[in-house]
Amino acid sequence: MAELDSDRPGELVIDTALDPTGAPILILSGELDIASAGALEATVASITAKNPEQLIFDLSRLRFMDSAGIAVLVDAARKVNGVHLRDPSPIVRRVVELMGLSSVLPIES
Amino acid sequence: MGKAPEAKTASASPQNLGGRAAAEGAGPSATPAGSARRFRPSRAAGVAFLLGLIVTAAFALTSLGLYEHNESHLLRLRAREVGSVLTAVVPSVQTPLASAAELADATGGSPQKFRVFMAPYVGPGRQFASASLWPLRASKLVPTAVLGTAPFLASLPAQAHAFFAHAEKSPRLNVLGILSSAHPSLGFEFATPGVAHGFAVYAENPLPKNRRSSLASNSAFSDLNYALYLGHSQSHGALLVTNVQHFPLTGRHASTVVPFGDSAFTVVVTPNGSLSGTFFANLPWIIAVVGVLVTLAAALMTDRLQRRRVHAEQLAGALDRVATENRRMYTQQRSIAQTLQHALLPDALPQFRGLEVSARYVPAASGIDIGGDWYDIVDAGAGQVLLLIGDVSGHGLPAATTMASLRHAAQAYAAQEYRPATVLAKLSSFVDSTPHSYLETALCALIDVDAHRLTLASAGHLPPLLITGNDGHFVEVDVGAAIGVTSDAQYQETTIGVPPNATLVAFTDGLVERRGEILDIGLARLRDTATSQRLTLEDLVAKLARDLTSEHHRDDTAIVGIQWQN
Numbered sequence: 001m002a003e004l005d006s007d008r009p010g011e012l013v014i015d016t017a018l019d020p021t022g023a024p025i026l027i028l029s030g031e032l033d034i035a036s037a038g039a040l041e042a043t044v045a046s047i048t049a050k051n052p053e054q055l056i057f058d059l060s061r062l063r064f065m066d067s068a069g070i071a072v073l074v075d076a077a078r079k080v081n082g083v084h085l086r087d088p089s090p091i092v093r094r095v096v097e098l099m100g101l102s103s104v105l106p107i108e109s
Numbered sequence: 110m111g112k113a114p115e116a117k118t119a120s121a122s123p124q125n126l127g128g129r130a131a132a133e134g135a136g137p138s139a140t141p142a143g144s145a146r147r148f149r150p151s152r153a154a155g156v157a158f159l160l161g162l163i164v165t166a167a168f169a170l171t172s173l174g175l176y177e178h179n180e181s182h183l184l185r186l187r188a189r190e191v192g193s194v195l196t197a198v199v200p201s202v203q204t205p206l207a208s209a210a211e212l213a214d215a216t217g218g219s220p221q222k223f224r225v226f227m228a229p230y231v232g233p234g235r236q237f238a239s240a241s242l243w244p245l246r247a248s249k250l251v252p253t254a255v256l257g258t259a260p261f262l263a264s265l266p267a268q269a270h271a272f273f274a275h276a277e278k279s280p281r282l283n284v285l286g287i288l289s290s291a292h293p294s295l296g297f298e299f300a301t302p303g304v305a306h307g308f309a310v311y312a313e314n315p316l317p318k319n320r321r322s323s324l325a326s327n328s329a330f331s332d333l334n335y336a337l338y339l340g341h342s343q344s345h346g347a348l349l350v351t352n353v354q355h356f357p358l359t360g361r362h363a364s365t366v367v368p369f370g371d372s373a374f375t376v377v378v379t380p381n382g383s384l385s386g387t388f389f390a391n392l393p394w395i396i397a398v399v400g401v402l403v404t405l406a407a408a409l410m411t412d413r414l415q416r417r418r419v420h421a422e423q424l425a426g427a428l429d430r431v432a433t434e435n436r437r438m439y440t441q442q443r444s445i446a447q448t449l450q451h452a453l454l455p456d457a458l459p460q461f462r463g464l465e466v467s468a469r470y471v472p473a474a475s476g477i478d479i480g481g482d483w484y485d486i487v488d489a490g491a492g493q494v495l496l497l498i499g500d501v502s503g504h505g506l507p508a509a510t511t512m513a514s515l516r517h518a519a520q521a522y523a524a525q526e527y528r529p530a531t532v533l534a535k536l537s538s539f540v541d542s543t544p545h546s547y548l549e550t551a552l553c554a555l556i557d558v559d560a561h562r563l564t565l566a567s568a569g570h571l572p573p574l575l576i577t578g579n580d581g582h583f584v585e586v587d588v589g590a591a592i593g594v595t596s597d598a599q600y601q602e603t604t605i606g607v608p609p610n611a612t613l614v615a616f617t618d619g620l621v622e623r624r625g626e627i628l629d630i631g632l633a634r635l636r637d638t639a640t641s642q643r644l645t646l647e648d649l650v651a652k653l654a655r656d657l658t659s660e661h662h663r664d665d666t667a668i669v670g671i672q673w674q675n
Contacts, residue, residue: 031624033663034502064624066664067591071502071548074594091627098628099550099569100588104595 012036023054029061032069044076054082065092084108154412161404173393183384184363191376192365203282205230206299206310213308220254231257237312245307261288282370322350338375463558467646469654471666482617482667483512487523495523499551500617529553529566530600537598549592561607566600568592573615577608581640612672619666620657646672
């Protein structure tokens with residue numbers, strides 16, 4: 001099935017940056033799925049350990065996110081009050097929406 | 110399911126390698142011990158050695174050729190120098206004899222004048238050993254004046270006659286040649302021809318003993334061995350003098366001819382050492398020795414590199430075997446996990462009056478992990494059936510155990526005749542009471558079979574597909590947060606009427622989710638596939654499982670179909 005060819009392992013690249021407000025930003029590129037969720041989980045844990053007031057996930061370069069990936073974001077949202085998603089693609093945005101997580105993972109305005 | 114198995118591969122490898130290395134060390138075919146006993150160079154090293162030798166030989170031979178050529182050239186130059194020196198010596202023999210002959214003609218052959226004139230030239234250490242004046246017109250051919258030793262020629266009348274007869278016509282120095290006797294001498298004559306009463310002046314010089322004479326070590330020609338011949342011949346009989354003990358000269362030689370009166374001197378020289386110096390003489394050997402050493406070093410280095418490569422290849426082979434072993438182990442583990450997964454799902458679906466039920470679970474195609482997809486259908490009493498379908502984020506045993514506990518909790522809530530929204534809220538608080546880092550989406554549907562009514566609540570789960578005839582649409586459900594996000598989650602119920610013989614398909618995201626594709630496209634694909642032809646419920650579920658999952662699938666998938674039989 002040709003339409004399933006894209007169902008191959010992807011890679012996730014995690015970059016960190018600081019927002020002008022001082023909030024840490026995790027810039028995710030590639031695909032966030034069950035295979036790469038562990039790596040993100042470790043990075044998130046190292047950041048939430050410092051108890052930041054805010055945490056921004058820059059998803060502008062994220063092509064795919066599955067429920068395991070969302071679980072990491074939700075977990076971060078449980079530990080940090082101000083978790084925001086920045087610039088998610090329609091694909092990612094729709095996943096968040098359909099999982100009823102729009103209020104837990106608000107998109108940055 | 111890439112990462113988790115890879116991590117396990119990495120941690121398992123060193124252990125396995127260690128075990129393998131120990132086994133190899135103990136084995137009888139252990140190569141390191143073998144090579145220590147006997148050195149067997151590799152083929153590449155042999156080739157390198159051979160090439161090195163060929164190159165070395167080529168350089169050494171070239172150097173030798175250049176050296177030989179240079180030596181020959183230098184020797185020819187030296188022979189020419191010797192010739193020049195000899196040429197300069199000739200007048201010192203010729204001039205006194207010519208002058209004495211002139212004097213004899215002018216003085217009518219005065220013996221007195223002859224003696225006075227020739228005295229400084231004759232004697233030991235001077236030009237001549239013997240000098241004599243011979244009147245050519247006399248009746249008897251005898252010398253009228255003799256200085257120094259008596260000429261041998263005087264004792265050989267026939268030879269003297271012939272010599273002077275020839276010399277009379279020759280206006281130059283005539284060389285008699287080597288007088289063979291116990292004491293060989295060289296004789297030469299000068300006469301003034303065309304004068305009525307001609308006189309000839311004759312001189313002799315004895316040849317050195319055994320015709321051997323060494324050069325002084327400080328001589329300009331001390332680096333040469335020489336042989337001086339009379340005439341153009343190099344025969345033993347013509348030898349005047351040489352400095353070598355073992356005659357004739359052998360090896361590299363050069364010769365030059367110097368005119369001497371009516372005859373000539375032939376000088377043959379050979380070097381008694383290297384003319385161009387010791388260094389150049391030894392250069393070919395130096396090149397050969399250094400070349401062989403460098404070649405040996407290169408061969409050894411090649412051998413070492415080759416051994417390392419072989420070792421690396423062996424290591425790669427060992428790693429490959431370990432990887433194969435790991436793959437086998439994971440395949441085994443995966444089948445264990447799948448067995449567990451199937452054990453956790455309902456064996457057989459319960460049968461309900463007026464309702465047909467079919468379900469399918471498609472595990473993810475690769476990796477050892479089992480998914481967290483689950484479903485259950487329970488009798489809720491009073492002609493009602495509770496359908497539950499959920500997807501625990503994550504895979505592997507943690508997801509499977511979470512799934513198991515959720516399923517059991519849900520069954521308990523269903524038994525207490527809770528409404529869908531209540532079931533989900535209770536599940537949410539159940540999950541939140543334990544430490545976790547996962548999410549679970551769940552759909553809870555309460556089906557009133559006879560009333561054709563459906564009450565739904567969703568915790569972040571995809572909506573079910575409702576099919577009536579050829580028409581299909583997704584039930585619009587008010588979606589609440591996925592389970593595990595907050596403990597105080599609240600869910601809204603949606604109740605709809607269901608047409609007769611309608612089919613409800615609930616599913617997990619593996620059925621519609623594709624990388625690089627928005628979910629709505631996957632949902633539309635599901636709807637189109639499900640309504641493309643009329644099928645029995647069993648066939649429909651099988652078709653969806655077959656057509657919408659593939660062997661490359663990375664997520665597991667659960668499908669539950671429910672069909673009203675009237």
